[in-house]
Amino acid sequence: MNNIQRLVDYFLDQEALNVDHDIPIICLGREYSAQPDADRDQHQHQHQQQDPFKNATSLISSYIAQIRSDGENDDSDRVGEVTSWPSAFVSAIEALYYLSYRTEFPLIPRSASGPAPVSVASFLRGQVNDRAGFTSDVGWGCMVRSGQTLLANALGQLRDGTEIVTWFADDPRAPFSIHNFVYYGQVACKKLPGEWFGPSAAARCMSILCSSFTECGLRVYISSDAGDVYEDSFKKIAAGDDGKFRPTLLLVGIRLGIEKITPVYHDALKFSLSLPQSIGIAGGRPSASHYFFAYQGSSFFYLDPHYSRKALKYKEDLSLYSEADLVSIHSRRVRNIKIDDMDPSMLVGFLIKNEDEWIDWVERIHAFPKRKFIHISKSEPHFPQFGQMRPQEQAIRPSRASVEIESSLDEVANTFTSSGNESTIIDDYVDVGMEEDDGRTDVSTPSEGEDNDSKSVQALESDCGDSMLLYPQNDEEGSLLDFPKDESKSDEVLSSQDDSTFDRCQ
Numbered sequence: 053m054n055n056i057q058r059l060v061d062y063f064l065d066q067e068a069l070n071v072d073h074d075i076p077i078i079c080l081g082r083e084y085s086a087q088p089d090a091d092r093d094q095h096q097h098q099h100q101q102q103d104p105f106k107n108a109t110s111l112i113s114s115y116i117a118q119i120r121s122d123g124e125n126d127d128s129d130r131v132g133e134v135t136s137w138p139s140a141f142v143s144a145i146e147a148l149y150y151l152s153y154r155t156e157f158p159l160i161p162r163s164a165s166g167p168a169p170v171s172v173a174s175f176l177r178g179q180v181n182d183r184a185g186f187t188s189d190v191g192w193g194c195m196v197r198s199g200q201t202l203l204a205n206a207l208g209q210l211r212d213g214t215e216i217v218t219w220f221a222d223d224p225r226a227p228f229s230i231h232n233f234v235y236y237g238q239v240a241c242k243k244l245p246g247e248w249f250g251p252s253a254a255a256r257c258m259s260i261l262c263s264s265f266t267e268c269g270l271r272v273y274i275s276s277d278a279g280d281v282y283e284d285s286f287k288k289i290a291a292g293d294d295g296k297f298r299p300t301l302l303l304v305g306i307r308l309g310i311e312k313i314t315p316v317y318h319d320a321l322k323f324s325l326s327l328p329q330s331i332g333i334a335g336g337r338p339s340a341s342h343y344f345f346a347y348q349g350s351s352f353f354y355l356d357p358h359y360s361r362k363a364l365k366y367k368e369d370l371s372l373y374s375e376a377d378l379v380s381i382h383s384r385r386v387r388n389i390k391i392d393d394m395d396p397s398m399l400v401g402f403l404i405k406n407e408d409e410w411i412d413w414v415e416r417i418h419a420f421p422k423r424k425f426i427h428i429s430k431s432e433p434h435f436p437q438f439g440q441m442r443p444q445e446q447a448i449r450p451s452r453a454s455v456e457i458e459s460s461l462d463e464v465a466n467t468f469t470s471s472g473n474e475s476t477i478i479d480d481y482v483d484v485g486m487e488e489d490d491g492r493t494d495v496s497t498p499s500e501g502e503d504n505d506s507k508s509v510q511a512l513e514s515d516c517g518d519s520m521l522l523y524p525q526n527d528e529e530g531s532l533l534d535f536p537k538d539e540s541k542s543d544e545v546l547s548s549q550d551d552s553t554f555d556r557c558q
Contacts, residue, residue, distance in 0.1 A: 067135060067136075067385065067386050067387070068351075068353075068386050068387055068388045069136060070086060070088060070136040070137045070138075070386075072086060072348060072349055073086050073087050073088070074086070075348050075349045076348070077141055077346055077347075077348045077353075078322070078325055078326045078346060078347055078348070079141065079144050079325075079345060079346035079353070080325065080330045080331065080332065080345055080346065081325075081326060081327055081328035081329070081330050082144070084138060084140055084141040084144065085138060085140075086137075086138065086141075086348060087138060088136055088137065088138055089138055089139050135384075135386065137386050141346075141386075142384055142386065144346075145345075145353075145355075145383065145384060145385070145386065146382050146383065146384045147382075148201075148205055148345060148355065148382070148383075149201060149204035149205050149208055149216060149220075149381055149382065150201055150343075150355045150357075150381055150382055150383045151197045151198075151200040151201045151204060151220060151357060151381060152197055152356070152357040152358070152359045152360065152361060153188070153189055153190045153193060153194070153197065153357060153358060153359060153360040153361070154188065154189065154222045154230070154360065154361055154362065154363045154364060155187065155188040155190065155360050155361070155362055155363060156187055156188070156362055156363050157187055157188070157222035157223065157230070157231075157363035158187070158222070158223055158224060158231065158363075159184060159185045159186070159187055160185050160186040160187075160230070160231055160234055160245050161184065161185040161245065162184065162185045162186065162245055162246065163238070163244040163245055163246075165244065166244030166245055166246050166247060167192070167244065167245075167246035167247060168246075169183060169184075169185055169186045169187075169246060185245065186245055186246055188360070189230055190360050192246050192247065192248050193230060193249075193357075194248075194340055194341040194342075194357045194358055195248060195249040195250065195251070195253075195254050195334070195335060195341040196230055196233045196234070196237075196249050196254060196257075197230075197341075197357035198254070198334035198335060198341040198342060198343045198357055199233070199249070199251075199254035199255070199257070199258060199334050199399065200220055200228060200230070200233070201332070201334070201343040201355060201357070202258075202331060202332050202333075202334045202343060202399070202401045203228060203258050203262075203301070204216050204219075204220055204228075204381075205331055205332060205345075206270060206301045206331045206401065206403045207219070207268055207270060209331075209403060209405070210268075210269055210270060210299055210405075211268070211269065213378070214370045214373060214378075215370070216381075217364070217370075217373055217377060217378060217381060218366060218367060218368075218370060218373070219265075219268070220364070220381070221363075221364045221365060221366035221367070222363035222364050222365070222366075223363075223365065223366035225366050226366050227261060227264070227265035227267075227268070228261055228265070229366075232257075232261055233249075233254075233257045233261070236256075236257045236260045236261065237249055237253050237257055240253075240256050240257065240260060241253040241256055241257070250397065251305045251334060251335045251397055251398060251399035252277065252305050252399075254334060254399060255272075255274050255303045255305050255399055256274070258272055258301070258303065259272040259274055259303075262301070269298070269299060270298075270299050270300070270301055271289050271290060271298055271299070271300040271301070272289070272300065272301045272303065273285070273286050273289045273290065273300055273301070273302050273303070274303045274305065275302070275303065275304045275305065275426070277305050277306070277307075278306075278427070279304055279306050279424075279425045279426045279427055280427050280429065281302070281304070281426060281427065281428045281429070282428075282429050282430075282431060282432040283414070283428065283429065283430050283431065284430065284431045284432060285431075285432050286300070286302070286410075290404065290410070291407075297406050297407045297410070299403065299404070299405045299406075300403075300404045301331065301401060301402070301403055301404075302329075302401070302402040302403075302404055302413075303399055303400070303401055304399070304400040304401075304402075304425075304426055305398075305399050305400075306397075306398060306399075306400060306425050307396050307397045307398075308321070308396040308398070308425055309396035310396065311396070312392060312393075312394070312395075312396060313391060313392075313394055313395075313396045314396070316422075316423045317423060317425055318350075318391055319422045319423075320420065320422060320423060320424055320425050320426075321333075321391070321400075321425075322347050323420055323422075324400050324402075324426075325344070325345070325346060325347055327402065327413065327416055328409075328412075329402040329403055329404055329409055329412075329413045330401070330402060331401040331402060331403045332344060332345045332401055333345075333398050333399065333400050333401070334398065334399040334401070335395065335397055335398040335399050336352075336394045336395050336396075336397070336398040337354070337389060337393070337394055337395050338393075338394075338395045339395075340356075340358060341357065342354035342355065342356055342357065342389075343355045343357070344398075347391075348388070350390055350391050350392070351388040351389065351390055351391070352388060352389055352390075352391055352394065353386065353387065353388045354387055354388070354389065355383060355385075355387075356385075356387055361380055364377060364380060364381070365377075400426075414428055
């Protein structure tokens with residue numbers, strides 16, 4: 053079954069053709085000529101003139117050689133296949149970190165109320181899971197893998213490449229493993245094992261994991277879901293109490309339309325990838341998340357996580373990683389999609405390494421002359437008269453970072469409480485693609501059955517208090533593999549926000 057699926061993918065997913073030689077390629081702030089290498093262009097022309105039957109035979113031979121060599125659905129260049137793209141651009145793709153579906157990794161326990169690990173769909177995909185949980189993320193983990201890819205490429209600018217391999221191994225001991233993404237997806241965002249993540253859940257897990265694993269040297273700031281970035285809040289994350297600026301991943305979770313990206317935002321999306329601080333985009337394709345890193349005209353280039361490989365094992369001794377292990381997190385494959393075919397929900401990332409880069413990024417955003425989806429303000433708005441504040445899901449922040457609170461927690465809880473038995477919270481998800489003004493606040497009411505006072509205090513403490521509440525504090529919380537058995541207990545650890553604004557990818 054696996055070989056049949058790989059055979060179908062192999063022939064249907066051919067490399068994108070380079071036909072617009074006069075339009076440059078913009079890749080994470082760098083420009084590449086689209087002109088093919090002279091000798092490669094000639095070889096490509098000769099290749100196209102060959103007999104189609106011989107070409108098909110050559111492809112089949114290449115596929116068989118690939119299966120015999122590693123038995124997996126390899127996403128690298130196929131044996132004997134000629135690319136029409138300039139070698140400099142292909143090398144830039146190959147330098148990117150690339151996380152994709154994996155199989156045969158340590159068990160992720162299933163939730164009693166969550167998706168079943170064994171289903172007809174998983175069987176048809178050739179996916180084999182234990183009935184007790186998931187040993188593969190095929191079919192549900194693409195947003196996690198896209199988020200991992202974005203995070204890995206941010207960390208790759210700060211740390212050694214071999215460290216990246218072990219940090220993203222498919223093992224609960226690896227700080228950025230899929231196991232830890234799924235664990236905190238359940239605790240912080242109510243995403244059960246086997247459920248699809250949205251961009252917001254992926255961003256929140258990245259923030260939690262980076263704050264927990266300080267050795268990575270990266271902090272995370274998440275904008276509001278309307279694209280608002282507040283300078284005072286960002287600097288409290290990036291600089292902290294000592295005023296020393298630290299590398300910070302700025303994530304903008306945004307929705308730029310209903311079913312498609314609203315055309316008025318096309319230029320702004322391209323502009324985001326042209327900035328030198330750009331680290332790529334996660335999401336952005338209907339029913340399937342990808343990692344976008346470049347564009348040419350109206351086409352966006354991406355790495356596709358929907359190619360399964362065997363689990364990347366965790367090894368404390370970095371020298372034990374083989375060349376095959378290192379190659380497995382890279383790809384030379386060139387794929388693109390038209391912007392009109394992209395999904396409007398996405399997570400846009402920028403790596404701000406120092407204060408000079410922050411100043412440069414702010415100036416460039418302000419100077420962009422067309423319709424923006426990122427809005428920068430000096431300070432975060434306060435709503436003390438209503439007892440409401442805009443939640444900022446930061447994993448590293450001092451207490452009371454987003455609002456000044458002069459009353460006690462009890463008084464604030466009473467202010468948050470509505471006249472009934474339900475508490476009123478801010479729904480911070482705004483459809484930017486449809487907005488016509490700067491109104492950002494949308495007040496909604498939570499589901500029935502929530503305790504008003506305790507929930508409000510928990511929401512306050514998790515959103516603007518000491519954020520280490522997000523991470524297990526002692527052995528009673530369990531190890532990283534001890535997933536919550538009762539989903540209702542997630543509320544005792546963290547008040548999470550609904551992720552319904554973002555379409556769940558399949």
